[in-house]
Amino acid sequence: MIELKNVAFTYQEKIVFQELSLKVEKGQKVGIVGESGCGKSTLLRLIAGLYRPAEGGVTVDGENDPEKISQKVSIVLQTPMLLPLTIRENITMGHAFSEEWIRQVCAASNLTKWIETLPNGIDTYLGDRADELSGGQAQRIAIARAMCKNAQVLLLDEPTSALDGENAAAVLEALDHFGEDKTVLHVTHRPEHLVGYDRILRMEGGKLLEANASCAWRAVSL
Amino acid sequence: MRNLRLLLKRNRIWVGVAVLAAIFSNLSQMIYTYYVGELANRIVGRTMIGLAFLAVLGGFLVSNAVTQFLNQYFGRFAAEKMAHSLRMGYATRLLRKATNDREGLSVSSAMSVAQNELAQADAYLGNTFFDVFGMAFTGILATIFLLLQDILLTLTLLLPTVLILVYVRFSSRKLSGIVSSTQTEKARMNQVVYSAVSAFPAVKVFDGEALCKGAFRKRLLAWEGHATKNGRWHALYNTLSGILSRVPLLLLLLVGGYMVIRENIQIGTLIVFLNLQKSLTLSIMNLPSWLSGFQVFTTNLSRVEIE
Numbered sequence: 001m002i003e004l005k006n007v008a009f010t011y012q013e014k015i016v017f018q019e020l021s022l023k024v025e026k027g028q029k030v031g032i033v034g035e036s037g038c039g040k041s042t043l044l045r046l047i048a049g050l051y052r053p054a055e056g057g058v059t060v061d062g063e064n065d066p067e068k069i070s071q072k073v074s075i076v077l078q079t080p081m082l083l084p085l086t087i088r089e090n091i092t093m094g095h096a097f098s099e100e101w102i103r104q105v106c107a108a109s110n111l112t113k114w115i116e117t118l119p120n121g122i123d124t125y126l127g128d129r130a131d132e133l134s135g136g137q138a139q140r141i142a143i144a145r146a147m148c149k150n151a152q153v154l155l156l157d158e159p160t161s162a163l164d165g166e167n168a169a170a171v172l173e174a175l176d177h178f179g180e181d182k183t184v185l186h187v188t189h190r191p192e193h194l195v196g197y198d199r200i201l202r203m204e205g206g207k208l209l210e211a212n213a214s215c216a217w218r219a220v221s222l
Numbered sequence: 223m224r225n226l227r228l229l230l231k232r233n234r235i236w237v238g239v240a241v242l243a244a245i246f247s248n249l250s251q252m253i254y255t256y257y258v259g260e261l262a263n264r265i266v267g268r269t270m271i272g273l274a275f276l277a278v279l280g281g282f283l284v285s286n287a288v289t290q291f292l293n294q295y296f297g298r299f300a301a302e303k304m305a306h307s308l309r310m311g312y313a314t315r316l317l318r319k320a321t322n323d324r325e326g327l328s329v330s331s332a333m334s335v336a337q338n339e340l341a342q343a344d345a346y347l348g349n350t351f352f353d354v355f356g357m358a359f360t361g362i363l364a365t366i367f368l369l370l371q372d373i374l375l376t377l378t379l380l381l382p383t384v385l386i387l388v389y390v391r392f393s394s395r396k397l398s399g400i401v402s403s404t405q406t407e408k409a410r411m412n413q414v415v416y417s418a419v420s421a422f423p424a425v426k427v428f429d430g431e432a433l434c435k436g437a438f439r440k441r442l443l444a445w446e447g448h449a450t451k452n453g454r455w456h457a458l459y460n461t462l463s464g465i466l467s468r469v470p471l472l473l474l475l476l477v478g479g480y481m482v483i484r485e486n487i488q489i490g491t492l493i494v495f496l497n498l499q500k501s502l503t504l505s506i507m508n509l510p511s512w513l514s515g516f517q518v519f520t521t522n523l524s525r526v527e528i529e
């Protein structure tokens with residue numbers, strides 16, 4: 001389903017990966033941990049077709065053209081990256097979805113309560129009030145956006161880093177439920193968020209090492 | 223206005239020097255004009271024009287040049303100092319509150335502010351800020367000076383001028399609303415572009431290109447609507463004020479000429495009036511555009527957060 005073969009990637013001079021390979025089966029839930037700056041976000045961006053590898057190939061669902069890969073994945077980026085448009089437009093990105101579906105993803109992202117307090121609800125324009133938006137609200141909009149697209153591959157880059165404990169727990173549970181029938185790659189610095197995952201990978205020195213999924217999170221957190 | 227006060231306060235020494243230079247430059251110009259009028263009187267009255275008189279005239283000509291130079295020099299310098307404070311103040315504020323958690327929005331609004339409001343306020347400070355004040359001085363000082371020369375003739379000049387001022391006040395209020403809504407739309411339009419660039423990963427994965435283009439087109443149309451309205455009203459008000467500004471000169475020539483013929487005043491006095499009338503009416507004629515320029519400036523300034 002997702003395959004990286006001897007991928008090399010550099011930012012200008014900075015070498016991030018040299019010979020990186022990874023194979024993820026359809027429907028697998030994979031957690032990725034590692035020191036910050038080791039290339040986890042870069043890996044997800046490569047898989048999302050946002051970057052073109054310098055060498056090697058990235059294949060998602062049999063597709064290896066980055067432009068087309070982008071269509072097959074959904075991603076919660078490490079920073080929410082909102083646009084100066086309405087909340088609705090930020091979630092749907094201009095595509096047609098049913099009201100019911102939009103309502104569901106808002107509920108799953110714990111947005112409903114906040115949206116109900118806004119004078120224009122989900123059609124509230126975010127451009128002039130960018131500063132009033134909390135990091136958590138922005139991140140939850142980004143999560144709703146990722147769910148809304150409903151792609152078969154879900155990439156999560158520290159999706160709950162800006163959320164408080166209560167919100168994080170609720171949103172993680174919703175994400176788990178939402179990702180049941182999907183291939184999920186979840187980058188996090190909190191291994192306890194990866195309970196029940198099929199595999200846990202540790203990124204180190206530009207390589208991915210397999211960790212024991214069943215006890216990895218305990219080992220780290222104890 | 224809070225920001226303007228802050229900038230003025232931070233550079234009070236240079237602003238003070240610039241204001242003093244403007245006052246001296248205007249004063250010297252007026253005294254020189256007075257002596258030119260006196261020269262005309264002596265010619266008409268066939269009075270001796272002594273060497274001492276010519277020396278005084280020459281002296282004021284030189285002081286005119288010197289004070290004019292100092293006025294421009296310090297005016298620019300003070301404005302440049304204020305522009306520096308503005309940029310530094312903005313950078314300081316940005317550094318203090320910078321957070322990375324809303325990359326798309328906060329980077330794009332910071333960029334939008336830097337490219338629009340900040341750049342425009344900056345340019346205004348560098349080019350026109352002290353000119354406006356210089357013109358205001360000229361108007362006030364010229365009026366006082368003329369009142370000392372002849373009250374009736376001054377009133378002849380002032381009455382239509384006051385009427386023009388009322389008109390200008392009315393029109394500038396009307397214009398400022400249009401100006402500020404045009405700016406809001408422009409800022410929104412640019413924000414769409416900057417955020418589409420800074421949030422490109424999200425735009426790409428979620429195929430938001432059409433959304434961004436649509437939003438940009440919508441903003442562009444809104445801005446265009448405001449901008450054409452803005453241009454139309456500016457043209458109308460400036461044309462009207464241009465025509466109105468001819469009235470004082472006409473009245474001055476008619477009434478003043480009559481007074482000279484009746485020997486109520488000397489020709490020199492009329493020459494002084496004619497000379498100063500030009501700068502007085504000129505400042506009034508340009509008042510709408512200066513005021514709206516100043517309005518744009520303060521609107522821009524109020525949108526830039528500084529520290």
Ligand SMILES: Nc1ncnc2c1ncn2[C@@H]1O[C@H](COP(=O)(O)OP(=O)(O)O)[C@@H](O)[C@H]1O
Binds near residue numbers: 014036042
């Ligand atoms: N746009 C970029 N340009 C240059 N270097 C970058 C860029 N993005 C990330 N890097 C560098 O690449 C390395 C990997 O970054 P990243 O993938 O963000 O790490 P992680 O997500 O694991 O913290 C880091 O050393 C980072 O400094």
Ligand SMILES: [Mg+2]
Binds near residue numbers: 037041042078157
């Ligand atoms: Mg990262």
